[in-house]
Amino acid sequence: MAMSASFCPQISHYFRGRIAYPFSISSPNSVSFRAFSSQISNASAQVNEATRVGFLGIGIMGSPMAQNLIKAGCDLTVWNRTKSKCDPLISLGAKYKSSPEEVAASCDITFAMLADPQSAVDVACGKHGAANGLGPGKGYVDVSTVDGATSKLISGHVKSTGALFLEAPVSGSKKPAEDGQLIFLTAGDKDLYETVYPFLDVMGKSRFYLGDVGNGAAMKLVVNMIMGSMMASFSEGLLLTEKAGLDPKVLVEVVSQGAISAPMYSTKGPSMIQSLYPTAFPLKHQQKDMRLALGLAESVSQSTPVAAAANELYKVAKSHGLGDQDFSAVIEALKAKLQNSSNE
Ligand SMILES: NC(=O)C1=CN([C@@H]2O[C@H](COP(=O)(O)OP(=O)(O)OC[C@H]3O[C@@H](n4cnc5c(N)ncnc54)[C@H](OP(=O)(O)O)[C@@H]3O)[C@@H](O)[C@H]2O)C=CC1
């Protein structure tokens, strides 16, 4: 889907003290909407403390996001499949309910941060799922990374109750989640976007409103497709440096000073050199995102050979039991390939 965007800072305007940039995006496939981007500061984020907020899915991302909502003074109710992960939040003042349905029934706005499409659908639409507790005047905000079709399915269930729906996947990992520095890629009910943006501002540093449900999911998948390919390529570079008799630590330094510098190389490179992969973004989720991004590309008949090759590496890494390690462990799949070819 070839898109053209015109970015017009000269018509930027202040939006409740935050810098906001409206800009138009049109696509030959008939998508035409006004995207809205806003850069924000957590310090100025003001939440309505009377709003009852729910949070479903207390994993690597959900836990710090929920913690930031509590710190901002939110009346927060949490649920997680594995209840023990809620305990630290309960000790910080969160309430607990024993099903997504009960959380949604007792809250005005419910956020969900689930692993993948299946869990996002189960939690929203399954037995005792959130949709059973939703109704007019309520909102459901799914911040999980899923594909557009899944998001539309969840939206349909939510909206059939009379509630509003917003998809809002995030770019940014464990540390940005802890620091309230996530980037929200939202789409769906604009009224709900207007209601929840103060809560997004507590958890993030910027937000984009991208129009119809599916556009936020698609943007997130494109970003993660690029990220997955970058990490696979960086892994090849680290191993090639070593094979060529050079110091990979110097490669990390050289890369950090040039045009291809990216925080991910500087933060993950040193531990990758030591074969350490402390989990910030689980490899199984990166492979899920590559798979969903390839599905998106297929749906618009775009060839993505680089991402397809990278996806194969993530699949190999997963098959070696590395799914719960950080996605930088993809380098181990390349090491295994090198080992196999040197044995031949
Ligand atoms: N980690 C990262 O850097 C980032 C992750 N994301 C995306 O955010 C989402 C969450 O990621 P993250 O927090 O890292 O992942 P985790 O694996 O740490 O957490 C996943 C969450 O989903 C829950 N879950 C999984 N399966 C089910 C199920 N069948 N029914 C109910 N709940 C289920 C887990 O519950 P339980 O605790 O019981 O297992 C847990 O709360 C993913 O979509 C990921 O792609 C987006 C940006 C960055």
Ligand SMILES: O=CC(=O)O
């Ligand atoms: O989805 C992962 C991220 O770092 O963003």
